[in-house]
Amino acid sequence: MSFSHNFAILSYMKSLSLSRPHMIIMVGVPGSGKSFFAEKFASTFNAPYVSREKIAMRLGYDIKEADLIAHDLLDELFKTQQSIIVDGLADTRAARGELATKARRAKYDTLLIWVQTDAATAKGRSTKRGGEGTHRVLSADEYEQAAKRFVPPIAIEKPVVISGKHTYATQAKVVLKKLSEPRATISLHTTAPVRPEQPGRRNITIR
Numbered sequence: 001m002s003f004s005h006n007f008a009i010l011s012y013m014k015s016l017s018l019s020r021p022h023m024i025i026m027v028g029v030p031g032s033g034k035s036f037f038a039e040k041f042a043s044t045f046n047a048p049y050v051s052r053e054k055i056a057m058r059l060g061y062d063i064k065e066a067d068l069i070a071h072d073l074l075d076e077l078f079k080t081q082q083s084i085i086v087d088g089l090a091d092t093r094a095a096r097g098e099l100a101t102k103a104r105r106a107k108y109d110t111l112l113i114w115v116q117t118d119a120a121t122a123k124g125r126s127t128k129r130g131g132e133g134t135h136r137v138l139s140a141d142e143y144e145q146a147a148k149r150f151v152p153p154i155a156i157e158k159p160v161v162i163s164g165k166h167t168y169a170t171q172a173k174v175v176l177k178k179l180s181e182p183r184a185t186i187s188l189h190t191t192a193p194v195r196p197e198q199p200g201r202r203n204i205t206i207r
Contacts, residue, residue: 018083018179023074023103025096026087028115029147030138031125033164037115038087040168041175048077052088053135061136071102078106092151112157113175117164119147 024041026034035053042049050073056066070089077084090096096112103110117125126138126146138146153159160178162171 018109021081021108022083022111022179023099023108024083024085024111024113024175025090025099026085026113026115027090027096027150027153027159028117028164029119029122029150030143031122031127031164032115032117033125034113034115035087035135036164037113037162037168037171038085041172042085044172045083047083047085048080049085050074050077050087050089057136074099074102078102078108081107084108091149093154093157096153096157111175111178112153112159114153114159114161115164115171116161121165122147 024038024047026038028034035051038049038051041047050070052063052066052070055069056063059065059069067089070086074084074086086099090099090112100110123140123143126135126143127140128137160175162174
């Protein structure tokens with residue numbers, strides 16, 4: 001079955017079955033569209049989705065407490081050996097390194113997805129959210145502060161870049177193509193030993 005045919009029936013896929021479970025880490029400035037993609041991708045594949053924003057909303061925006069809860073939740077989800085989508089815990093390289101270390105210990109691979117959107121669009125989205133109530137509306141100052149806190153990934157992190165202005169179908173196609181590549185090319189851990197792919201085994205299957 002060709003990749004194009006697989007993607008044509010994307011809406012009918014029920015699970016993301018990889019040769020090794022992945023922690024898919026979303027990064028980008030507020031309003032870039034990372035949460036939109038993360039929620040859609042997790043829903044498409046029935047994958048666990050850990051969102052700092054959603055947890056923080058429940059706690060009245062106590063970010064430190066939200067992060068502690070999110071990491072505790074990840075520790076439990078690792079036991080399932082299911083691929084996980086993580087959104088909002090990786091604004092800095094140090095934070096991404098911590099996530100990568102946790103993933104490695106749990107025998108997970110990591111895939112970093114960097115959603116890029118021009119500053120004007122991202123700021124407009126963040127300061128003029130819709131009425132869905134899933135994200136807090138930021139003031140202009142809050143947006144600028146959050147954007148400054150974000151540390152863009154560097155080459156060694158091997159981020160997959162998608163546009164926050166493209167359709168979900170186009171974004172997902174890029175990510176699925178990357179996930180279909182051998183594990184060694186998408187891991188954040190360049191010193192990890194490379195295991196040969198099993199003959200005939202597909203990285204992405206449809207259940």
